Amino acid sequence: MCNGRSRVTMTEDMSAKGETSSTSVEVNTALLKSIKGGLKIAEIVVVFVAFLCYAVASRPPYIAATLMELLITTGFLLLYLFKLNKTITFFFWPLIDVLNSVFASVFMFILSVVALSTDTLTATVAGAIVGFICAILWGVDGFLLFKKITFNQRRT
DSSP states (O other): OOOSOOHHHHHHHHHHTTOOOTTOOOOOHHHHHSHHHHHHHHHHHHHHHHHHHHHHHTOHHHHHHHHHHHHHHHHHHHHHHTTHHHHOOSSOHHHHHHHHHHHHHHHHHHHHHHHHHHOOOHHHHHHHHHHHHHHHHHHHHHHHHHHHOOSSOOOO
């Protein structure tokens, strides 16, 4: 039965009684102000614009490819934003992010070249140009992430 209390109020009541809640999620707000977070947000915005361009041009293969990369990049942003990379530790997330950035950059570059060479619709050409911008952003992101990964060095 609902007694009119919101979930937040119930959590506050639990903490007032000395009980701990296991549903608390820590948000990394510093990520949004960092270069890494800014790049992820820029990637999401730019690939969404490419997705919209391809959707207007009704090109299903290009729509699927950009939507896939949009979802993966959004997943990485949420992973870092909610600090799930510290909770789910059986993956080395920085390396997976580097590999995703490199593959996404190459994939989007090839997709944009194919879109430019095979189609003359204005929306497809615009999507391809925006796709080149996406490829550059993912390339920069991959490079910066790779520089931060330390192999065969002591942890401090």
